[in-house]
Amino acid sequence: MKELVIISGKGGTGKTSLLAAFAYLAKNKVLCDGDVDAADLHLIMDPVVQKRHDFESGNTAVINIDKCTECGLCRELCKWDAISEDFEVDSIECEGCGVCVYFCPEDAIDFPVNTCGEWFISDTRFGPMVHARLGIAEENSGKLVSLVRQEARKLVEEKHLDLLLTDGPPGVGCPVIASIGGATALLIVSEPTVSGKHDMERVVQLAAHFQVPAMLCVNKFDLNPDATESIEAFAKQNNVKPLGRVPFDPVFTKSMANIIQIQKQRMRLRMSGKI
Amino acid sequence: MIISVASGKGGTGKTTVSTNLAISLDTDVRFLDCDVEEPNAHLFLQPIIDDVETVTTPVPVVDEDKCNLCGKCGEICQFKAIVVIGETVLPFQELCHSCGGCMEVCPEKAITETGRKLGIVERGHRNGLEFVHGKLRVGEAMSPPLIRKVRSFQHPDRLTIIDAPPGTSCPVIAAMKGADFVLMVTEPTPFGLHDLKLAVGAVQILGIPCGLVINSSDIGDDRVKVYAEQENIPILMEIPFDRKIAEAYSRGELLVEVMPEWKERFAALYQRIEEIAG
Numbered sequence: 083m084k085e086l087v088i089i090s091g092k093g094g095t096g097k098t099s100l101l102a103a104f105a106y107l108a109k110n111k112v113l114c115d116g117d118v119d120a121a122d123l124h125l126i127m128d129p130v131v132q133k134r135h136d137f138e139s140g141n142t143a144v145i146n147i148d149k150c151t152e153c154g155l156c157r158e159l160c161k162w163d164a165i166s167e168d169f170e171v172d173s174i175e176c177e178g179c180g181v182c183v184y185f186c187p188e189d190a191i192d193f194p195v196n197t198c199g200e201w202f203i204s205d206t207r208f209g210p211m212v213h214a215r216l217g218i219a220e221e222n223s224g225k226l227v228s229l230v231r232q233e234a235r236k237l238v239e240e241k242h243l244d245l246l247l248t249d250g251p252p253g254v255g256c257p258v259i260a261s262i263g264g265a266t267a268l269l270i271v272s273e274p275t276v277s278g279k280h281d282m283e284r285v286v287q288l289a290a291h292f293q294v295p296a297m298l299c300v301n302k303f304d305l306n307p308d309a310t311e312s313i314e315a316f317a318k319q320n321n322v323k324p325l326g327r328v329p330f331d332p333v334f335t336k337s338m339a340n341i342i343q344i345q346k347q348r349m350r351l352r353m354s355g356k357i
Numbered sequence: 358m359i360i361s362v363a364s365g366k367g368g369t370g371k372t373t374v375s376t377n378l379a380i381s382l383d384t385d386v387r388f389l390d391c392d393v394e395e396p397n398a399h400l401f402l403q404p405i406i407d408d409v410e411t412v413t414t415p416v417p418v419v420d421e422d423k424c425n426l427c428g429k430c431g432e433i434c435q436f437k438a439i440v441v442i443g444e445t446v447l448p449f450q451e452l453c454h455s456c457g458g459c460m461e462v463c464p465e466k467a468i469t470e471t472g473r474k475l476g477i478v479e480r481g482h483r484n485g486l487e488f489v490h491g492k493l494r495v496g497e498a499m500s501p502p503l504i505r506k507v508r509s510f511q512h513p514d515r516l517t518i519i520d521a522p523p524g525t526s527c528p529v530i531a532a533m534k535g536a537d538f539v540l541m542v543t544e545p546t547p548f549g550l551h552d553l554k555l556a557v558g559a560v561q562i563l564g565i566p567c568g569l570v571i572n573s574s575d576i577g578d579d580r581v582k583v584y585a586e587q588e589n590i591p592i593l594m595e596i597p598f599d600r601k602i603a604e605a606y607s608r609g610e611l612l613v614e615v616m617p618e619w620k621e622r623f624a625a626l627y628q629r630i631e632e633i634a635g
Contacts, residue, residue, distance in 0.1 A: 120524055122548045161457055174563075180435045181433065181461065218559045219530050219558075221527045258394075276401075280400060
C-alpha cells in the first residue's frame with residue numbers, strides 16, 4: 083500500500099483542489115481528509131456517510147462545588163490558570179493534565195472524557211473516504227488526524243486497494259506532524275509568492291526531519307515565474323523533486339465556487355507517471 | 358484595543374489584511390504575528406529585528422540515583438510522556454505538556470525540569486510599528502505555548518493587531534482569546550464559507566464581536582454575504598480580485614504601497630472596528 087499526503091505549509095495554496103484532481107485520476111484508492119480542523123474535502127466529494135463514530139480524547143476537570151472546600155491547591159498547581167477564584171474550570175483553558183484531580187484532598191474534581199468530534203467512513207463517486215470533524219475550539223487535532231489515517235489504511239487493506247490519498251492540514255505543527263509520519267511520499271503544493279516560498283521551505287525541512295520523501299508542485303506558477311524558478315531550485319537542492327506546475331487561472335476559483343472538478347473545466351496539469 | 362485577524366481557512370488573506378491595516382493607521386501599532394507555524398507578516402512589513410529570544414517549555418529529567426521506580430509519575434501523566442519500564446524510567450520530552458504533575462507527585466524528589474525548545478520570539482520595529490513574531494521550531498508539535506509567549510507582548514493601552522493562524526482548534530483560540538474584536542477574512546467560495554462558519558463558531562464560544570472582510574469578493578458567489586446577513590456579521594470591507602494585487606503580494610509588497618488608494622480604505626476599516634468594539 084502506498085500513501086501520498088498533500089501538504090503545503092501555507093494555507094490556501096490548493097491542496098484540496100489537487101487532491102480532488104488525483105481522486106478523479108487515480109484508481110483503487112481510499113481518500114482521507116487529514117485536515118480535521120477545517121475539513122473541506124467533503125465539500126467536493128459529496129460523501130454518503132456509511133459509519134459515524136464519536137471521537138473521544140482527553141479529559142477536562144470539573145469541580146464539584148458541594149465537595150470543594152476552596153483550599154486553593156488546584157489553583158496553585160494549575161499551570162494554565164484554568165481555575166477561577168470561584169473554583170470554576172475554564173474548559174477552553176484546561177489542558178486535561180489531571181494534576182488538580184490527582185491532588186485534590188477532597189476528591190472534589192471529576193475528570194470526564196471529552197467528545198471532541200466525530201469521524202466517518204463514507205462512499206463517494208471516487209471511492210471510499212475517511213474524514214472527520216473536530217469540534218470547534220477543541221484540542222487533540224493531531225490524535226484525530228492519526229486516527230483517520232489509521233482507519234483509512236485499514237480500509238485500503240480490507241478492500242485490497244493500492245493507494246491512500248491524504249489531504250493534509252496547513253502549517254508545520256501537531257496536526258501536520260500527525261499527517262506525515264509513515265507516509266510513502268509527500269506532495270508539497272506551493273505558490274510563487276514570498277510567503278508560499280517561506281512556508282514551503284519550512285515543510286521541506288519538516289519532511290527531512292521526519293525522513294519522509296517529498297515532491298513539489300507549484301500552483302499559480304505564472305503569477306511570478308521568477309519565484310516559481312526559485313522555489314523549484316530550493317526543492318531540487320533539498321532532494322525534493324518538482325513534478326509539475328499549475329497555471330494561475332480564476333477559472334479554478336470559479337469552478338470551486340460551483341464545486342466542479344477542476345479537470346472537468348480545464349486540466350492542464352502534467353503530472354509525472356509516478357502519481 | 359486588541360484586534361485579532363482570523364479566517365478558518367488558510368490563504369484567504371489574513372496577512373494581507375493585518376499588515377496593511379497596521380501600516381495604514383496614524384497610531385503606533387503593536388503587531389503580533391501569532392501564526393507561529395508559518396509566520397509571514399515579516400516578509401511584508403520587513404521590520405528591523407532588535408531582539409531574539411529562545412522560548413522553551415519545562416520538561417522532566419529524572420535523577421536515576423534518587424528514583425525508586427515507584428511509577429507514580431507514569432500514573433499521573435495523561436500524555437504518556439513518562440513511563441517506568443522494568444528497571445528504568447523513561448521521559449519522552451516531546452510528548453510532555455509541561456503540567457509539572459510528575460515532579461509534584463515524585464516522593465523521592467527525583468524529577469527536575471529542563472527546557473524543550475519550542476522556537477524563537479523575535480522583536481523588532483518598522484518606524485513607529487512594534488513587531489513581534491514567533492517561529493515554531495521545525496519538528497515541534499505544540500504551538501499554543503509559543504503563541505501565548507508572543508501574546509505576552511500585547512500592549513493594554515495601545516492598538517495591538519494579531520495575525521492569527523488558520524483553523525479552529527487550540528492555536529487559533531490562543532491567538533483570539535482576550536481580543537476585543539476578531540476580524541474574519543474569507544473568500545466567497547464554498548471552502549471559504551464552510552471554514553468561516555467554523556471560525557465564527559469559535560469566536561462565539563469566546564464571546565468576542567466580529568466583522569468580515571471578503572477577499573477576491575467578485576470571484577465566487579454571494580453565499581458568504583447571505584450567511585453574514587443571517588448571522589448579523591457586518592461586512593466591513595471587500596477586496597475585489599485583481600491580478601495586480603496578487604502579483605504585488607507574490608513579490609512581498611504591501612497593497613497600500615502598490616495601490617495607495619487602499620490606505621484610506623484600511624483606515625476606514627479601523628474606524629468601523631472602533632465603532633463596533635468601542
